[in-house]
Amino acid sequence: MGYISFTKRNNLNWVYELENSQVNDLFTNIYTNYDTYKKIFTVGLSEIWENAVVNEIKSIEGKNILDLGTGTGSISFKIKNRFNKKIYGVDNNLNMLKIAKSRKKDINLVAADAGKLPFRDNFFDAVIISYIFRYYKSEKIRNYLEEISRVMKSGRNLIYLDFMVPNSFILKNIHKFYIKDFFNLIKKISPKKDLNQTLEFLTQDYKNFFQKKDIDELCELINDKDFKKTEYRKLTLQTAFIIKTQKK
């Protein structure tokens, strides 16, 4: 499915409003098993979605790519395997970066916050972000976008990937059953404390998954001061989406 335009809402109604330290704690609790849990949680679909993001790099000129919130580095490594690019994986969680570092690929891993990126103006040829914005208030996202735009060259793309709740009634219920009810059941019967913590996080997280209207709102928020031509496409039965936008 190709990219489509978003619908203007003029009303940002964000649910998640965590502070940076709370987001950091979330990942500190689950970093050791993050990759395995991500695969189980998405029934392996995260691999397909991440490859869809990596495909976007194909048409990008220039060398310098920023993977912001790189975590354990999965998208950075996929790009490195396919393209001759210089990848900078930035994250503010040292534990997640520790796992990325243990993979020993040629990626520049940098500990920094999205609000203060240690790079010069107009440095990057593309920026990739996955599964982050839903944690933050709209003002914080605006601050991040300003900083991201500062380090990007004009005319270059920012690509954003995240989960979504399918629109159709049947798919929505299957999706809810798997992510919420099924994991709740495992949580009840599992004796493993760290698994329980993660499942608690994931089942709580479900209520903050983007719905169609939230994607419209996020696109509207992005398509403002520094970015234009913002559009999105849905992936795998509307269980994830990619937003693509261009720095003015």
Ligand SMILES: C[S@@+](CC[C@H](N)C(=O)[O-])C[C@H]1O[C@@H](n2cnc3c(N)ncnc32)[C@H](O)[C@@H]1O
């Ligand atoms: C859900 S994980 C995604 C990791 C990886 N991109 C992936 O696709 O698996 C979100 C990552 O973003 C990082 N993160 C969240 N807020 C951040 C911020 N303000 N600045 C830098 N990294 C941040 C977290 O530490 C975490 O590693």
